[in-house]
Amino acid sequence: MKLKGFLSLAVLLLASASFLGCSTNRFIIYKGGKAYYFASKRKGLYKMLCESGDFKRVLDRSTVPPAAKRDLFRYNCVEPSADKVQALFVSLTPEQRESIRSAFVAEGYEINYFPCG
Amino acid sequence: MLLDSKHVNLARFLPVLVFSLSVFCLAAVLSPRLAGAAPRKAPDFSLKAADGKVYSLSAYRGKAVLLNFWATWCPACVEEIPSLKALAQRYKGKLQIISVSIDGSERAVKEFLSKDPLPYPVLEDPDRKVSFDLYAVFALPVTFFVDKNGDLAGKYYGAQDWTSPRMISKVEELMK
Numbered sequence: 001m002k003l004k005g006f007l008s009l010a011v012l013l014l015a016s017a018s019f020l021g022c023s024t025n026r027f028i029i030y031k032g033g034k035a036y037y038f039a040s041k042r043k044g045l046y047k048m049l050c051e052s053g054d055f056k057r058v059l060d061r062s063t064v065p066p067a068a069k070r071d072l073f074r075y076n077c078v079e080p081s082a083d084k085v086q087a088l089f090v091s092l093t094p095e096q097r098e099s100i101r102s103a104f105v106a107e108g109y110e111i112n113y114f115p116c117g
Numbered sequence: 118m119l120l121d122s123k124h125v126n127l128a129r130f131l132p133v134l135v136f137s138l139s140v141f142c143l144a145a146v147l148s149p150r151l152a153g154a155a156p157r158k159a160p161d162f163s164l165k166a167a168d169g170k171v172y173s174l175s176a177y178r179g180k181a182v183l184l185n186f187w188a189t190w191c192p193a194c195v196e197e198i199p200s201l202k203a204l205a206q207r208y209k210g211k212l213q214i215i216s217v218s219i220d221g222s223e224r225a226v227k228e229f230l231s232k233d234p235l236p237y238p239v240l241e242d243p244d245r246k247v248s249f250d251l252y253a254v255f256a257l258p259v260t261f262f263v264d265k266n267g268d269l270a271g272k273y274y275g276a277q278d279w280t281s282p283r284m285i286s287k288v289e290e291l292m293k
Contacts, residue, residue, distance in 0.1 A: 027255040038255075090253050094160060098250040111245060113219065113257050115191035 030110040037114065039076050039085035050077035054107050061103035064096045159184070159263040160251040164217065164240035167226050172215065172238050175267065181292040182263040183214045186242075186254045189229045190220070194258040197276035198233065204279040204288065205236045211292055215240065219248050219257070262291045 027038050029049070036045035049055045055076060059069045068088060075084040089097065104111055159182075163173040174182065185201060187194035205214050214237040218226050221243040230239060240247075248254040252261065262271035270291055277284055 027249070086255075089255070092253075094250045097253060098246065101245060101249050111249065113188070113191075113248075113255055115188070115193050115257050 028112045028114055029104065030112065031108055035112075037082075039080055039082045041080045046077065054109075058100065058103040058107055058109075061106060062096065062099040064092060064100060068092065068096075157269045158267055159261065159269045160247075161267075162247045162251060164242055164247060167218075167223070167230055167239045167241065170238075172240055174215070174263070177213045177215070177263075178267050179265055180213050181211070181265055181288075183212065183288070183291075184252075184261040184263055185214065185216045185258060186219060186248050186252070186260070187216060187258045188218055188220050189225045191257045193276040197258060197279065198235070200277070200279040200281075202236060204284075207280075208288065208292065212288065213237070217242050217247060219243070219245060219254075262287070264291055 028035050029038050029045075031048060031054075034044060034048060036042050036048070038045075055073065059073060062069070064072065068091075072085065072088055075081045075088065092100075101111060159174060161173065161175045163171050165171050174184070183201075183204070187198075189195070201214060201216075204212070216235060216237060216239045218239060219242050220226050223241060223243075226239060226241060242248050252259075256274060258274075258276060260273045260277065261269060262273075264270040271287065279285075279288070
């Protein structure tokens with residue numbers, strides 16, 4: 001019974017992960033041979049993007065409104081939350097997204113997407 | 118006695134009132150049009166295709182469009198291509214499929230198409246201006262439905278079986 005319950009839970013978690021994996025809607029950033037999912041909680045990402053000051057420079061270059069800049073910084077560098085970052089990005093205008101993308105490129109980053117499945 | 122009959126009358130109408138309010142709220146949530154929200158226009162764009170021609174989304178106004186973002190290095194993207202081809206064949210003349218590759222390598226796309234030609238335009242977005250900036254695409258594949266009025270009518274993440282009854286039904290709804 002315990003094994004059956006555990007297996008059911010494992011199947012449910014895997015199914016959820018597959019679903020969430022496609023709907024998390026995060027992109028990948030590359031720099032210096034390292035790649036991370038944006039807004040992940042990886043220490044490497046924090047060091048590369050936040051500790052280095054790169055992300056602050058990216059946000060400063062962008063045309064994103066001050067409140068959104070604060071939130072983007074907060075949910076990437078202070079309290080990482082992929083869901084909140086996703087919602088923020090989708091709420092930006094195309095021009096604002098373009099400014100962030102260009103700012104990343106100016107800071108030496110490359111942006112790519114992760115494949116679902 | 119009079120007070121009792123008034124309360125009895127209210128008690129009779131209350132379930133009807135609650136039911137009506139629930140239906141209204143549900144309709145407002147499920148149908149943005151009923152709630153007064155305007156449908157969102159699919160951002161227009163022009164991109165060069167693998168065949169060297171430039172294609173614009175607005176040129177297809179009046180026809181239902183399936184806008185598919187993909188890359189040759191994305192296994193799930195490649196996996197759904199056969200069913201996209203079947204869909205294109207099934208609804209030839211009624212549905213327009215537009216494929217947007219974010220490969221960043223013209224050579225990779227041309228090589229792919231030389232082995233597996235697609236019966237619809239394959240546009241290239243190497244700078245991610247359309248995928249990232251306009252459509253906020255961060256994962257692949259993703260397919261947007263654009264109706265005949267140029268409004269966004271759906272968004273599907275991940276590989277789909279476009280010939281399944283479920284997706285056929287959604288496509289036919291889009292083409293109305």
